[in-house]
Amino acid sequence: MNSRVLWALTASATLLANTAYAQQYPMLDAVANRLVQKYQNSSCEQLWQERAQKQGRPRPQAEENAIQVMHNDPQVRAAFIDRVAAPIANKMFECGMIP
Template sequence: MKKQVLWLAVVPALLLGGAAIAQSPILDEVAGKFVQTYQSSSCEELWRKKGAPKPPREQQAIQMMHEDPQIRAAFIDRVAAPIANKMFECGMIP
């Protein structure tokens, strides 16, 4: 239930925040959870998850990032290095 409430707060904030969301603790939290998932998952788990369908909330967040380049840039700035490192370690990128 708490996760649903959190997403009800996150989605409007991401949609309405624009540049302000780049400094948002909400974005920090979402990006932090994303990085934590990559860092705590084994390579085998990441390979299995790679082709799996995304949950509806994740699809919604992805859609928001497609629609708002400021949100997308802020999110990528926070997650790119740790995720790229893990993908390299797992042989997912050259």
């Protein structure tokens, strides 16, 4: 198969998956968008400072609720992780937060 055709199919599948995700889980899509924006718009220094400040602190109730939903529904969890994993991991790698 031609690499351009393969790339076009992959791009189309990703677009369809993102659209389906946004329609199926609108609340988590909003949370995922905010989280991705936070990582993309923050400097490495800001991320390091926030990480240090959060250690040992309890999570806000809304965050606890979202985590509970993801624990209870593997499809929601998978959709959320699929949405946020790559952008966050890339930024963390750039900042030296992961090897």
